[in-house]
Amino acid sequence: MSDFTTVAALPELEEAASPAPAKDTANNFNKAQNLWGLDMGGTKIEGVILKSAQEPEVLFRDRVPTEASQGYDHMLAQVARLVERMERAAGYRAEKIGMGTPGTTIPQSGLMKNCNTTALNGRPLRADLERLLRQKVTLANDANCFALAEARLGIVKQQFPNAKVVFGIILGTGVGGGLVVNGQVLEGFHGIAGEWGHNHLSEANGEPCFCGKTGCIESILAGPSLERYYAKQSGQARPLKEIMARATAGTDPAAAQTLDRLTHYFALAISAVVNVLDPDVIVIGGGVGNIPELYTTGVANISQHIIDHHFAAPVVQPLLGDSAGVFGAAYLAV
Numbered sequence: 619m620s621d622f623t624t625v626a627a628l629p630e631l632e633e634a635a636s637p638a639p640a641k642d643t644a645n646n647f648n649k650a651q652n653l654w655g656l657d658m659g660g661t662k663i664e665g666v667i668l669k670s671a672q673e674p675e676v677l678f679r680d681r682v683p684t685e686a687s688q689g690y691d692h693m694l695a696q697v698a699r700l701v702e703r704m705e706r707a708a709g710y711r712a713e714k715i716g717m718g719t720p721g722t723t724i725p726q727s728g729l730m731k732n733c734n735t736t737a738l739n740g741r742p743l744r745a746d747l748e749r750l751l752r753q754k755v756t757l758a759n760d761a762n763c764f765a766l767a768e769a770r771l772g773i774v775k776q777q778f779p780n781a782k783v784v785f786g787i788i789l790g791t792g793v794g795g796g797l798v799v800n801g802q803v804l805e806g807f808h809g810i811a812g813e814w815g816h817n818h819l820s821e822a823n824g825e826p827c828f829c830g831k832t833g834c835i836e837s838i839l840a841g842p843s844l845e846r847y848y849a850k851q852s853g854q855a856r857p858l859k860e861i862m863a864r865a866t867a868g869t870d871p872a873a874a875q876t877l878d879r880l881t882h883y884f885a886l887a888i889s890a891v892v893n894v895l896d897p898d899v900i901v902i903g904g905g906v907g908n909i910p911e912l913y914t915t916g917v918a919n920i921s922q923h924i925i926d927h928h929f930a931a932p933v934v935q936p937l938l939g940d941s942a943g944v945f946g947a948a949y950l951a952v
Contacts, residue, residue, distance in 0.1 A: 646677055647708045654704060655948025656697065656717040657763065660686060660735050663693075664944045665700045667708055671952050674771050674945070678707045690737045698750055714754040716950025718763035718943045719743065722809045734792075756950040758796075761788050761812060762803045763946030764936070765796030768901045770949045772937040781898035785812070785891055786936075789912075790904030793836040797895070803950070815840075819887055823879075835887045839880065841906050848876040862909055881911055885919030892924050892931070900933045903942065907935060 646652075651670040656663060667678040682700045685692055697717075705711050721733025728745055730738045747755045758766070765786025768774050774781050784798040793815030797804040804811045815836040816829045824833025825843060837843055841858045849855045852872035856864075864870035865877040888900065902912065913933055920929040936942060 646675065647710070649708075649710045649712065652677065652708065652712070653948040653951050654712045654715040655944050655946070655951065656700065656715060657760070657944035657947050658684065658693075658697070658717060658719050658735070659760075659943070660684060660720060663696055663700055665704050666944045666948055667704060668945070668948050671770075671949065674948075678704055679944075680704070684735070686735050686737055690741055693735075693737060694746060694750055697747060701751055701753075712753060712951075714756065714951045715751070716756045716758070716763075716947040717747070718760050718947040718950075719757050720760055722759050722813075723757050725805070725807065725809045758803050758805070758947070758950055759794070760943050761786060761794035762796035762798075762805070763944075763950070764788060764903055764942045765798045765812070765901065765946070766803050766949050767938050767942040767946030768903075768936050769798040770801060771945060772942065773901055773934050774899050776937065777934070778899045778932060783895060783897045784899050784901065785895065785897040786901045786903065787814070787907070788904040789839060789841075789902055789906035791841055793840050795891075797897075814887065814891055817887065817890060819883060823883075835883075838883050839887065839906065841904075844876055844880060844906070847879060848872055851875055858906070877909075877911060880906070880909065881916040881919060884912055884916040886923055888933075889920055889923030892920065892929060896931075898931060900931060901936050902933065903936045 646669050653668040653671060655666050661684055662681045663684050664681040665679070666676060669675040669677055680700065680703055682696050685696060719730065719733065719738065720735045721730050721738055723744060724731055728742045730741050730743050733739050744755050744757050765784055768786055769784040774784050782800055786796045786798065788794040795812040795814045797812040816827065816831065816834045818831055819833055819835045819838055821833035823838065825837040826832045827834045827837040845855070845858050845861065848861045861873045861876055865873035868874070891897065917933045921927050938945060
């Protein structure tokens with residue numbers, strides 16, 4: 619069974635579930651080899667135990683609600699609750715655990731920033747978790763975990779195993795990115811490596827963003843930004859999926875303009891990354907990443923914006939879907 623088949627066949631889990639390990643996996647719990655990962659989202663915290671880095675078979679997977687509205691201390695307690703379940707299933711306490719977060723850790727202070735789960739901002743999350751769990755904890759933001767998962771066991775592992783530099787993009791309600799070099803997340807001095815979503819793109823054609831700039835990539839390419847652009851052009855509000863369908867059908871000039879805007883600015887935004895890093899593979903996740911024209915017209919447009927006017931690196935969709943975050947987090951513990 620391939621690595622992807624192992625992880626892709628997982629059923630959706632109910633938040634109330636507390637599964638015991640299956641009989642055929644119980645003997646595979648091994649403290650020296652297993653990888654433990656957590657993924658903290660706005661609504662749920664998910665945990666997974668993988669057999670090993672070389673054999674990423676799922677031995678345990680469960681989730682609990684984040685309940686962020688009840689505050690920071692309650693969120694930590696929810697993490698501890700999930701880790702306790704993992705310990706009961708495995709029969710041991712892991713020495714280290716990886717965790718994906720909805721924001722970034724400032725390397726110099728250890729404090730969280732840019733978290734859409736705002737209770738985390740300004741908090742020493744890693745230090746508090748290590749004190750609570752009595753384990754070494756490695757944190758990375760959700761985009762980095764996405765990129766790491768696709769590099770280590772997803773589309774890159776399956777189709778481009780010799781790739782050294784992987785740029786993982788999340789194009790959805792927001793825009794983020796993560797960099798993996800030689801199988802390891804690249805965080806950077808400020809902890810923001812890969813955060814291309816807030817590079818300046820076009821002040822004249824963009825919107826104000828929460829980051830403080832006008833015309834950053836997120837303000838142009840994020841799904842809600844595309845929907846607002848269409849509404850401004852047409853005078854009607856429609857969901858992005860419908861806008862793209864109307865553009866493809868050729869029945870709506872404003873929809874066609876919205877699609878052209880997406881493919882043009884996508885290529886312009888990616889070209890800056892290519893000129894600096896020249897990644898071996900680019901993986902696009904998120905809802906906007908499902909638009910086929912990104913991989914045809916959008917990719918074709920990149921060449922005109924890069925230094926040698928020839929772009930041939932693969933730009934692909936991910937294999938792991940919503941599972942990428944927690945699996946990437948597990949590989950932080952390698």
